[in-house]
Amino acid sequence: MLHFIANGLVAAAIILQFLALRPVRILIALLPPGRLRFSWYVLTALIIIFIIGYGAYIPAFWGSHERLSDLVVPAVFFLVACFVLLVNILSLETARNMQRLRVFEQESITDPLTGIYNRRYLERRLTDEIARANRYGMPLSVLLIDIDHFKRVNDIYGHQVGDLVLEGMAQLIVTTLRTTDIVARYGGEEIMVIAPSTPVKIAADLAERLRKIVENASFEVPIELDCDISALGVTVSIGVACIGPHTKDMQDLIQSADKALYRAKSEGRNRVVTGNTTDV
Secondary structure (H helix, E strand, O other), rough: HHHHHHHHHHHHHHHHHHHHHHHHHHHHHHHOOHHHHHHHHHHHHHOOOOOOOOHHHHHHHHOOOOOOHHHHHHHHHHHHHHHHHHHHHHHHHHHHHHHHHHHHHHOOOOOOOOOOEOHHHHHHHHHHHHHHHHOOOOOOOEEEEHHHHHHHHHHHHHHHHHHHHHHHHHHHHHOOOOOOOEEEEEEEOOOEEEEEEEHHHHHHHHHHHHHHHHHOOOOOOOOOHHOOOEEEEEEEEEEEOOEEEEEHHHHHHHHHHHHHHHHHHOOOOOOOEEOOOOOO
């Protein structure tokens, strides 16, 4: 009887070790190449060695389990297999939950239409950047970008075309500006750019370069939208502001950029205007 129990425990341990390989395989597929992924490959090899060792134990000690104390080793084999399986399952679930959290966090700070950051993230990040700039005496500029006559685009060609233009505009801005700049949808057709460590003059030059690129660009309209055009060109007005004596917090900085944008639009659009030149 003890013989069957011992062999049963070892056989069950082998089955559990085989089951433990599945979550490891899934976890390896989730991980990028690197040391962590290699470590799980090593663990896979160890599990296979355990399976081979357990399999060799049964014929090697066949019929040698005559006392209760002889069940200690098979019981340890079984408990170790349970532990390995449980750890692997928990590791896989932890990795999946962390992945879900990353996706959720990304979705919570991303504008669903344009794929750039949303206003919630913009305000939080701008507050942090202003505090950092004030602490270390570094320049910080913002660009407030507005698509000219965007309402006309929606009225004439429909909101689907307007969404395509807005999405294309956001991606054009991201690819045009520097990797250190933070691009976010401020509201409606307005997009704001945070330019850390950037004086207002350089920010204005950056805005002018962006304005020219947009002016020469065109946004394709899919034929299935049944519009009269296949591509649409737009222009932008940009207000630029920098922190300084008159703009030390987020509200002042945004208000300065908004006033500059209003001037750009009232002066004919398709231009860059800098606000609060005393803050240079």
